[in-house]
Amino acid sequence: MVANDPFLDxxxxxxxxxxxxxxxxxxxxxxxxxxxxxxxxxxxxxRIQFQSGSNLKAWLFTILRNCYYSELRHRKFEVxxxxxxCAAQLSVAxxxxxxxxLRDLNRALQELPHDQRxxxxxxxxxxxxYEEAADVCQxxxxxIKSRIARARDRLVELLGEDAAMVTDxxxxxxxxxxxxxxxxxxxxx
Amino acid sequence: MSDKTxxxxxxxGPGEPAEQVPDWLGNRLRRMFTDVMDEPVPDEFKxxxxxxxxxxxxx
Numbered sequence: 338m339v340a341n342d343p344f345l346d347x348x349x350x351x352x353x354x355x356x357x358x359x360x361x362x363x364x365x366x367x368x369x370x371x372x373x374x375x376x377x378x379x380x381x382x383x384r385i386q387f388q389s390g391s392n393l394k395a396w397l398f399t400i401l402r403n404c405y406y407s408e409l410r411h412r413k414f415e416v417x418x419x420x421x422x423c424a425a426q427l428s429v430a431x432x433x434x435x436x437x438x439l440r441d442l443n444r445a446l447q448e449l450p451h452d453q454r455x456x457x458x459x460x461x462x463x464x465x466x467y468e469e470a471a472d473v474c475q476x477x478x479x480x481i482k483s484r485i486a487r488a489r490d491r492l493v494e495l496l497g498e499d500a501a502m503v504t505d506x507x508x509x510x511x512x513x514x515x516x517x518x519x520x521x522x523x524x525x526x
Numbered sequence: 527m528s529d530k531t532x533x534x535x536x537x538x539g540p541g542e543p544a545e546q547v548p549d550w551l552g553n554r555l556r557r558m559f560t561d562v563m564d565e566p567v568p569d570e571f572k573x574x575x576x577x578x579x580x581x582x583x584x585x
Contacts, residue, residue: 342579352571357562374574381578442554461552462559482546489547 344384347393361458362405364447376401395469445495449488456484
């Protein structure tokens with residue numbers, strides 16, 4: 338899928354990353370693709386505003402993020418919860434008496450407040466720098482680091498004691514299978 | 527108060543992402559992300575991009 342327009346060429350090349358970012362934000366493949374389509378249309382409409390030579394990936398992520406939050410604002414139960422406080426409380430309710438046996442990272446990610454999830458994904462999954470992620474989220478670098486720290490702690494809590502012990506076949510060369518929870522906690526604290 | 531000035535958002539300390547997140551978690555996050563990136567892009571995106579390109583040509 339190659340377009341002749343240079344801008345569209347670059348957007349096309351970033352579609353997979355946009356789809357992955359969108360899915361990590363909302364957790365729903367179909368909804369994520371709708372967000373990506375909205376993002377492409379908005380980017381195209383506002384392409385004059387994009388400064389050639391700057392980071393198109395970060396710019397597109399910013400648009401996608403804005404689309405996502407705009408959509409959330411139209412959902413009444415999300416309107417008054419910009420920090421995800423209520424959502425976090427709701428998500429904790431089912432696990433108040435027992436550790437949530439979540440082995441699916443994607444599901445666990447959706448348990449995080451929106452701001453923590455996006456910070457973690459932007460830096461640790463998409464490969465953006467702290468500075469780029471801060472630009473996308475329109476916050477300070479320190480805020481991004483703080484959100485990542487809280488997201489990490491919450492994920493460790495959600496995924497349970499065996500999370501660090503489960504071997505990932507795709508990364509068997511890494512230390513995934515050999516990291517104990519104790520050492521993981523030591524590293525994250 | 528803007529988000530940039532919230533006192534609770536103190537910088538937790540220096541370090542790269544790899545230092546802030548344990549290997550097992552970072553690896554899985556990247557794997558989850560690349561799994562989606564490896565999926566074929568749906569045809570509807572091709573149609574949308576073609577539509578935009580045609581529109582540009584026609585303008």
